Amino acid sequence: MKRVAIVGIGHGKFGVRSDASLRELTFEAVKACLDDAGVSLKEVDSMVTGIAGDEFSLALQPSAQVHDYIGFYPKPNFRVEGACATGSMALRTGWMNVASGLADLVLVVGVEKMTEVPTSVATEIMGRGGDSMWEYPFGTTFPGYYAMMANAHMAEYGTTEEQMAMVAVKNHYYGHLNPFAHMQKEVTLEKALTSFTVAHPLKLFDCSLITDGAAAVLLASEERAKTISTKPVWIAGLGLATDTMRITERESLTSIAASREAARIAYQMAGVGPADIDVATVHDCFTIAEIVAYEDLGFCEKGEGGKLIEAKETYVDGRTPVNVDGGLKSKGHPLGATGVSMAIEITKQLRGEAGQRQVKDAEIGLTHNVGGTGQVAAVHIFRRE
């Protein structure tokens, strides 16, 4: 297999983007990515588009809208889908194209236009990430599944609502320093704790945002990377794992088994362990999910995730900085774009271009992206050299 590097990054503004269509959002990220790499679209061999839901964009083949709009035809464009992990699965598909030798330069785009439909409809569509056939009659929704994980974690390990709120405080703090973030506003612990309850124990500030946005990266083979970038970021490990649709068939709700398996594979492939990770972006669709991710990725012992945030060990100057771009929580979570946006943040960190949010001397970074309630998870490890 060939070595594969990220040689270009382009991040669109995340937010409620009533000013831009799906196509325009994509164009914004692609343009920034090509400019960053100093490459023209003509040189790119193929493209992978990550879009999670046709229903958000009210279009049957949204990926075709995208390659049409940026004038990519007649070259190949693959559409990839994996619920909230779509972006990471698109990156993995792009990596396969280059690693196999099929292509030398591949554009990976993640995009989602979620605010085309009202919040209630968007929440309902995302609820289908569970098992609608068996669970709908009981009034389940997406936040409810994570609320069940939170209650299980609180009962088993003594994790507290305060600790979950501390994740929101951290991620909003870093989101306010990230110009691409949806919500660039700090929150206090008190405000997070007194916000209205969505599904107990989760409150408004425990939930990520419904966001429009796009992100793009350019992948290159080793030979091409050398001619394009002086600071290539290498994809050193990739892990992808799956689990049952239904949470009731999982061994435990205090952990996401697919995350653990994906991490195991990625660490093995990269030849590193959790202690080697200098900076990470993890899937904080809800604050409890970040706490569970600390544990599943091995940043702390099982059950100690709440204490890790309480000790501020996941801030920029802590032991393992996590989501110092604001995370899904404050940067926003446009499903298809999220995994690609995570890879962009790690690339910035490893290039030393993260400004006020820079982790000192970051060499090895990790992204962790979960689909639905954990039916799929992707972990990627990146290196500077």
Add this chain to the structure above:
Amino acid sequence: MGEYNKPLPNVNDDSNEFWAGCKEHQLRFQKCKVCGHVRWPASILCPMCHSKETKWIVSEGKGRVYSFAVYHVAYHPGFENDLPYVVADVELEEGPRLVTNIVGCRPDDVKCEMPVEVVWDDVTEKFSLPKFKPCC
């Protein structure tokens, strides 16, 4: 009583026998005759060995709350009048777990590990939903 306006179960070849059992106030589960795997929800094939040979067993309807969520926001208008309501992951004594509602107590009183038993909600002429209430 007004018309029932919440989502109803989706009945197909996989789920038909389960919902027919509910109508008779029986919580039926499948046990694979080949590998012995006990499963819920129902399916034509055993996910462990892909056998179609299956035996239906009837649960006693007793279990415990593995975890739960108290909903304060309804995504579906049918649930608005029930707020706050409880969705739980209940583990039956026979092993399988299912997503259901906890009724018959205040939402604040629901706890993980709480013992519960099945109670039938005859929502329409065709459907009864298995819900659970606290028991000793």
